[in-house]
Amino acid sequence: MLQNTLARIDRAVSGEALERLFQLIRIPSISADPAYAAACRNAASWCATQLNEIGFEASVRDTIGHPMVVGHYKGAGEGKPHILFYGHYDVQPADPLELWETPPFEPQVSGEGDAAKILGRGSSDDKGQFMTFIESARALMEEEGALPVNVTVLLEGEEESASPSLLPFLKDNVEELKADVAFVCDTSQWDAKTPAIATRLRGLLYEEVFIEGPAYDLHSGHYGSAARNPIHVLTKVLADLRDDEGRIQIPGFYDGVAELTADEKAQWESLGFDPQAFLAEIGLKEPGGEKAYSVLEQIWARPTAEVNGIIGGYTGDGSKTVIPAKASAKVSFRLVGEQEPDKIREAFRAFVAARVPGDCKVTFKSHGGEGAITQPSDSEWVARSLTALTEEWGTEAKLIGMGGSIPIVAQFKRVLGMDTVLVGFALDDDRIHSPNEKYNLTSFHHGIRSWARILSALGA
Amino acid sequence: MLQNTLARIDRAVSGEALERLFQLIRIPSISADPAYAAACRNAASWCATQLNEIGFEASVRDTIGHPMVVGHYKGAGEGKPHILFYGHYDVQPADPLELWETPPFEPQVSGEGDAAKILGRGSSDDKGQFMTFIESARALMEEEGALPVNVTVLLEGEEESASPSLLPFLKDNVEELKADVAFVCDTSQWDAKTPAIATRLRGLLYEEVFIEGPAYDLHSGHYGSAARNPIHVLTKVLADLRDDEGRIQIPGFYDGVAELTADEKAQWESLGFDPQAFLAEIGLKEPGGEKAYSVLEQIWARPTAEVNGIIGGYTGDGSKTVIPAKASAKVSFRLVGEQEPDKIREAFRAFVAARVPGDCKVTFKSHGGEGAITQPSDSEWVARSLTALTEEWGTEAKLIGMGGSIPIVAQFKRVLGMDTVLVGFALDDDRIHSPNEKYNLTSFHHGIRSWARILSALGA
Numbered sequence: 070m071l072q073n074t075l076a077r078i079d080r081a082v083s084g085e086a087l088e089r090l091f092q093l094i095r096i097p098s099i100s101a102d103p104a105y106a107a108a109c110r111n112a113a114s115w116c117a118t119q120l121n122e123i124g125f126e127a128s129v130r131d132t133i134g135h136p137m138v139v140g141h142y143k144g145a146g147e148g149k150p151h152i153l154f155y156g157h158y159d160v161q162p163a164d165p166l167e168l169w170e171t172p173p174f175e176p177q178v179s180g181e182g183d184a185a186k187i188l189g190r191g192s193s194d195d196k197g198q199f200m201t202f203i204e205s206a207r208a209l210m211e212e213e214g215a216l217p218v219n220v221t222v223l224l225e226g227e228e229e230s231a232s233p234s235l236l237p238f239l240k241d242n243v244e245e246l247k248a249d250v251a252f253v254c255d256t257s258q259w260d261a262k263t264p265a266i267a268t269r270l271r272g273l274l275y276e277e278v279f280i281e282g283p284a285y286d287l288h289s290g291h292y293g294s295a296a297r298n299p300i301h302v303l304t305k306v307l308a309d310l311r312d313d314e315g316r317i318q319i320p321g322f323y324d325g326v327a328e329l330t331a332d333e334k335a336q337w338e339s340l341g342f343d344p345q346a347f348l349a350e351i352g353l354k355e356p357g358g359e360k361a362y363s364v365l366e367q368i369w370a371r372p373t374a375e376v377n378g379i380i381g382g383y384t385g386d387g388s389k390t391v392i393p394a395k396a397s398a399k400v401s402f403r404l405v406g407e408q409e410p411d412k413i414r415e416a417f418r419a420f421v422a423a424r425v426p427g428d429c430k431v432t433f434k435s436h437g438g439e440g441a442i443t444q445p446s447d448s449e450w451v452a453r454s455l456t457a458l459t460e461e462w463g464t465e466a467k468l469i470g471m472g473g474s475i476p477i478v479a480q481f482k483r484v485l486g487m488d489t490v491l492v493g494f495a496l497d498d499d500r501i502h503s504p505n506e507k508y509n510l511t512s513f514h515h516g517i518r519s520w521a522r523i524l525s526a527l528g529a
Numbered sequence: 530m531l532q533n534t535l536a537r538i539d540r541a542v543s544g545e546a547l548e549r550l551f552q553l554i555r556i557p558s559i560s561a562d563p564a565y566a567a568a569c570r571n572a573a574s575w576c577a578t579q580l581n582e583i584g585f586e587a588s589v590r591d592t593i594g595h596p597m598v599v600g601h602y603k604g605a606g607e608g609k610p611h612i613l614f615y616g617h618y619d620v621q622p623a624d625p626l627e628l629w630e631t632p633p634f635e636p637q638v639s640g641e642g643d644a645a646k647i648l649g650r651g652s653s654d655d656k657g658q659f660m661t662f663i664e665s666a667r668a669l670m671e672e673e674g675a676l677p678v679n680v681t682v683l684l685e686g687e688e689e690s691a692s693p694s695l696l697p698f699l700k701d702n703v704e705e706l707k708a709d710v711a712f713v714c715d716t717s718q719w720d721a722k723t724p725a726i727a728t729r730l731r732g733l734l735y736e737e738v739f740i741e742g743p744a745y746d747l748h749s750g751h752y753g754s755a756a757r758n759p760i761h762v763l764t765k766v767l768a769d770l771r772d773d774e775g776r777i778q779i780p781g782f783y784d785g786v787a788e789l790t791a792d793e794k795a796q797w798e799s800l801g802f803d804p805q806a807f808l809a810e811i812g813l814k815e816p817g818g819e820k821a822y823s824v825l826e827q828i829w830a831r832p833t834a835e836v837n838g839i840i841g842g843y844t845g846d847g848s849k850t851v852i853p854a855k856a857s858a859k860v861s862f863r864l865v866g867e868q869e870p871d872k873i874r875e876a877f878r879a880f881v882a883a884r885v886p887g888d889c890k891v892t893f894k895s896h897g898g899e900g901a902i903t904q905p906s907d908s909e910w911v912a913r914s915l916t917a918l919t920e921e922w923g924t925e926a927k928l929i930g931m932g933g934s935i936p937i938v939a940q941f942k943r944v945l946g947m948d949t950v951l952v953g954f955a956l957d958d959d960r961i962h963s964p965n966e967k968y969n970l971t972s973f974h975h976g977i978r979s980w981a982r983i984l985s986a987l988g989a
Contacts, residue, residue: 101847162845168745230848231847275848275850277848282813282817283812284812284813285964285965287811288961289837289861290733293818295807295818296813300839303764307764308761308767311761348756353742353888354887357742357758357761357886358753358754373754375758375850377848377849377850378841378843378849378851379760379764379839379840379856380844385622387690388561388690388859389561389622389838390733390861390962391963401749401850428813428815471750472752473748473751502850503745503851504746
């Protein structure tokens with residue numbers, strides 16, 4: 070039966086299944102921009118329709134922000150496991166548009182065979198990814214008339230915008246959403262041939278800093294250098310954040326950060342990660358993080374302070390001799406181990422304030438914060454999933470860390486008491502959050518087949 | 530005769546003269562923005578028409594950029610001095626527009642009596658200022674039928690955009706433009722009641738720095754901190770520019786910077802400058818420059834390194850977890866004494882390059898450079914002008930420094946062999962280069978009368 074389902078998947082993947090994914094990618098569901106609110110709702114409706122077609126009871130559920138999609142399938146019967154599957158239908162903004170080689174919301178396949186890629190914003194993060202699960206469920210229902218396990222699907226529309234509606238929604242619907250375990254398809258595999266389950270995720274704290282100096286923009290000849298320039302204040306603060314060894318200088322920053330165990334170090338070394346290739350892929354040679362740690366440790370196991378944006382003064386063409394009234398920056402921190410977001414926020418704000426002259430004004434804006442999380446690597450869920458992945462890909466599935474953060478994993482544990490298994494088929498070069506995002510057709514194809522194997526294994 | 534001319538000026542100032550100035554301010558002659566090229570040409574034509582009406586032979590002269598206006602009056606006859614008067618008809622951009630209380634190109638008078646102000650972009654810098662000279666020439670011609678001296682008027686249209694066409698134009702027209710001395714009306718008086726001639730101008734060097742790191746924008750979880758963030762590189766470079774005492778760290782930066790003589794120090798101390806009031810006017814308390822120097826020294830006699838603009842990464846609303854591919858900043862240096870712009874440019878670029886990791890790319894763009902200049906304070910031109918100003922304002926005219934730069938003064942000396950007398954009626958709170966620029970009606974009125982006195986004194 071599984072073989073027939075897999076064959077059905079093979080027949081549909083480059084035709085109907087791809088066309089369905091294209092329909093979804095065409096909807097510009099950019100959650101960060103209010104101008105696309107209607108598109109977000111359209112994407113939610115599209116997803117609910119898909120689930121209903123397949124045999125779920127699904128609906129679009131309003132929230133204080135973009136809607137959720139919730140669907141239930143209970144046809145596996147009592148005694149079978151109940152899993153919750155999570156994904157997000159919203160996408161990053163596409164800017165800068167001029168750097169896209171094909172239009173971000175006009176999906177297409179480029180290349181052939183193993184090199185074939187699905188192009189478009191959201192093709193990898195997260196639409197191509199979660200559609201591997203939904204297409205798998207469709208194939209199983211069409212072929213076998215039932216799913217091997219009971220499934221609740223939860224798709225949110227704000228993952229790219231700090232998910233303000235999510236926690237309230239989880240808290241308001243605990244009984245409905247609670248399951249035995251959660252599965253999330255929003256992570257990467259180890260490489261194009263090697264599947265993986267991610268068990269370590271970094272946390273994320275996001276702050277915005279605004280510094281104001283003079284009461285209004287000034288002429289830089291008339292007032293410079295007597296008038297304090299907020300750009301000077303800001304760049305000094307940001308430069309002070311790290312020393313020449315790359316170590317973050319905020320007091321208490323490394324509290325709760327553990328060194329790797331000997332086992333972890335050994336396991337990671339056995340992965341065969343190539344730091345030079347990793348950096349060369351993005352046009353660099355020298356690692357930018359703490360000099361005392363390897364590149365892999367820098368991205369999986371060490372905390373960071375990253376300036377994501379900075380602006381102040383005149384930024385148009387040509388020259389303007391101005392001392393601006395204000396300057397600002399967006400700073401985010403990836404967290405690991407037991408680092409506490411609230412403590413780090415407080416320490417960061419104190420660090421900044423201590424460096425701002427008494428007659429200048431500094432204000433902050435929070436864009437959320439969630440700690441790091443490590444998922445069990447030895448549960449039955451993980452064991453069966455690893456076996457299923459290994460069978461599909463013909464290469465032993467690996468347990469890996471992730472540089473990125475998926476705050477909902479912490480929230481599933483805290484609010485719904487569930488662990489999460491992170492199975493994903495994205496690749497390092499998918500350019501998520503960047504222009505020219507893509508998702509390999511092999512990821513889509515073998516991803517759908519992988520879920521069919523995983524669900525069958527869980528229900529056995 | 531002078532008294533009659535002054536009376537004529539008094540009759541016209543709040544009526545026709547003000548209306549003529551308003552006509553000029555209404556033309557949005559923003560030189561930095563190509564969208565306003567036609568407006569710049571219109572402003573040039575308007576000025577040429579004014580000069581021709583008064584009795585000059587004037588025309589608009591094409592250049593590689595915005596046109597010049599050149600007008601000649603030779604009716605004073607041989608044996609009378611020949612002065613060149615310079616001003617600029619172009620203005621700064623008006624942004625940020627939302628901070629203007631009245632529309633920048635709809636001039637109006639606000640307030641009454643000594644508090645009456647002419648509002649609008651260019652009201653002070655430089656239209657109100659140079660119109661004091663032209664209105665004075667008009668009144669003298671109307672009342673006396675002739676000017677006391679021969680006059681060449683030169684108005685350029687790129688002073689706010691680093692004057693690319695000016696030097697070539699001077700070099701191509703040396704014989705036509707050469708005069709005994711130049712007068713420029715683009716500086717400030719000491720305060721609302723005290724006229725001044727500026728004899729020290731700082732030089733200006735303007736550079737733009739671009740730093741590129743990764744080949745494209747990256748996801749900051751996936752790549753942070755292993756991927757070098759160009760914002761981090763840039764902020765470190767800019768923070769390194771000065772130490773905690775405010776001293777600029779570029780090697781060789783202070784070569785050619787002289788300490789004040791005891792006489793200069795004494796003269797400046799006698800001016801009665803109030804540093805606290807100066808800073809309070811712009812909402813600050815603590816001076817931002819070299820701690821070893823007074824506020825007045827910081828703006829008149831010390832060199833600066835000022836970041837006029839910085840941009841990199843995501844600067845829209847909300848949060849985006851990106852490591853940008855590039856970041857850039859505009860940096861300008863006010864120069865004093867014998868500091869050489871070319872040497873400082875070279876030293877700055879070396880300073881930056883030494884701090885950029887080997888796998889990142891740094892590029893520079895020059896926006897011009899001109900050294901500081903000190904004008905003679907004891908010439909007959911200056912002596913007679915000081916006397917005329919003292920008579921008009923009833924307060925002894927002072928010799929002052931300026932924080933700002935007027936590169937043409939160096940070019941007049943170098944190319945045309947002329948000294949320049951800087952007589953201006955602007956005030957510290959005119960908000961030039963900022964929103965809500967204004968020019969006091971008293972500056973306009975007594976400025977016109979001052980020129981009538983000065984020209985009469987020069988021709989005597």
